[in-house]
Amino acid sequence: MGISIWQLLIILAIVLVLFGAKRLRNVGTDLGNAIKGFKNAVKEEEENKDATATTEQKLEKKEGENVFDVKAEEKKEKPDA
Incomplete structure (x- = not known):
């Protein structure tokens, strides 16, 4: 007891007539x-x-480590010319 292929085709035909092919597309x-x-x-x-x-x-991996791993360097001054 299920829907046969013929019943599906009839339902499809009714839907096509009601809505039209363009609207269904x-x-x-x-x-x-x-x-x-x-x-x-x-x-x-x-x-x-x-x-x-x-x-x-x-x-999580950095939890026990320092957040910043930056090495501080002193700025060298240029000699006056």
């Missing part, structure tokens, strides 16, 4: 763009989480 295009946008947003969110995790790991 526009709906399909909009739906495809929405799915692409959703996938891109999920991908960017995962990349941001990975970048944040990497930054946090680097900060």
Whole structure:
């Protein structure tokens, strides 16, 4: 007991008559763009989480160390000519 191929074709024909081919194409295009946008947003969110995790790991490694590893040097004055 399921929907047979003939029942699906009849439903498709009714939808085509009600909405028209152009409108169905526009709906399909909009739906495809929405799915692409959703996938891109999920991908960017995962990349941001990975970048944040990497930054946090680097900060944890430096916890016991000095933040600045800069060697101070004296400025040498030029002799007057």
